[in-house]
Amino acid sequence: MPDLLKKLEREVQNCQKCSLGKARTQAVFGEGDPKAEIVFIGEGPGQKEDETGKPFVGAAGKLLDEMIQAIDLTREKVYIANVVKCRPPGNRDPLPDEIKACWPYLEKQLQTIKPKLIVLLGRHSLEEFLPGQKISQMRGKALRKNFPGLGRQVFFVVYHPAAALYQQSLKETLLNDFKKIPKILAEIEKGKENWDNGTEVANGAVANFKNKPDDKLNRSKKTIKQNKLF
Numbered sequence: 039m040p041d042l043l044k045k046l047e048r049e050v051q052n053c054q055k056c057s058l059g060k061a062r063t064q065a066v067f068g069e070g071d072p073k074a075e076i077v078f079i080g081e082g083p084g085q086k087e088d089e090t091g092k093p094f095v096g097a098a099g100k101l102l103d104e105m106i107q108a109i110d111l112t113r114e115k116v117y118i119a120n121v122v123k124c125r126p127p128g129n130r131d132p133l134p135d136e137i138k139a140c141w142p143y144l145e146k147q148l149q150t151i152k153p154k155l156i157v158l159l160g161r162h163s164l165e166e167f168l169p170g171q172k173i174s175q176m177r178g179k180a181l182r183k184n185f186p187g188l189g190r191q192v193f194f195v196v197y198h199p200a201a202a203l204y205q206q207s208l209k210e211t212l213l214n215d216f217k218k219i220p221k222i223l224a225e226i227e228k229g230k231e232n233w234d235n236g237t238e239v240a241n242g243a244v245a246n247f248k249n250k251p252d253d254k255l256n257r258s259k260k261t262i263k264q265n266k267l268f
């Protein structure tokens with residue numbers, strides 16, 4: 039399994055599938071435990087990441103480390119990646135065709151690691167996995183859905199650490215949301231058997247996300263609300 043990730047990383051380092059490849063210093067593949075239970079997914083590399091080749095190494099990265107440590111984990115025990123692997127110039131948002139070109143790398147990473155929980159860091163990451171939802175409404179909520187290429191997967195939504203950097207109230211919210219992660223993992227473990235049989239978990243703490251994963255128009259807030267976990 040680590041070999042597969044290494045092979046994929048080499049591919050990413052040489053990738054020129056979109057225009058971001060020309061502008062980068064180096065691609066930022068992602069890092070962490072190749073067998074991690076939790077994968078954190080941000081939007082894309084910033085300047086520091088582009089310089090070092092590592093994800094979340096700037097001020098936002100330090101805050102992410104703090105949050106991870108608050109739940110008795112370390113960066114080495116989880117996996118951290120981004121939706122796009124190369125820095126968009128001037129830290130602009132990645133364009134749809136850049137996300138589309140890069141998506142197979144993230145998909146293969148997730149298929150290889152097979153995390154129990156995917157934590158979506160911020161609104162851009164949220165948009166790629168749960169399109170049409172607002173971060174302010176989804177943060178602190180976990181939900182399970184069938185996702186193309188990944189199967190039945192549990193997602194948890196939090197603010198991006200960068201958003202919480204300069205606003206104490208958001209930092210507290212972020213910390214409180216992070217503290218839900220061990221409980222969500224425990225629920226996933228408890229409900230695993232039922233989930234594998236495609237059955238709702240009985241205690242209601244975990245529920246299905248029923249919308250079709252590839253149908254953005256059908257993802258109503260109402261349905262999300264009905265199926266939220268926490």
Ligand code: SF4
Nearest residue numbers: 053056059124139140
């Ligand atoms: S962003 Fe992704 S698709 Fe674009 S060049 Fe970088 S690795 Fe390739």
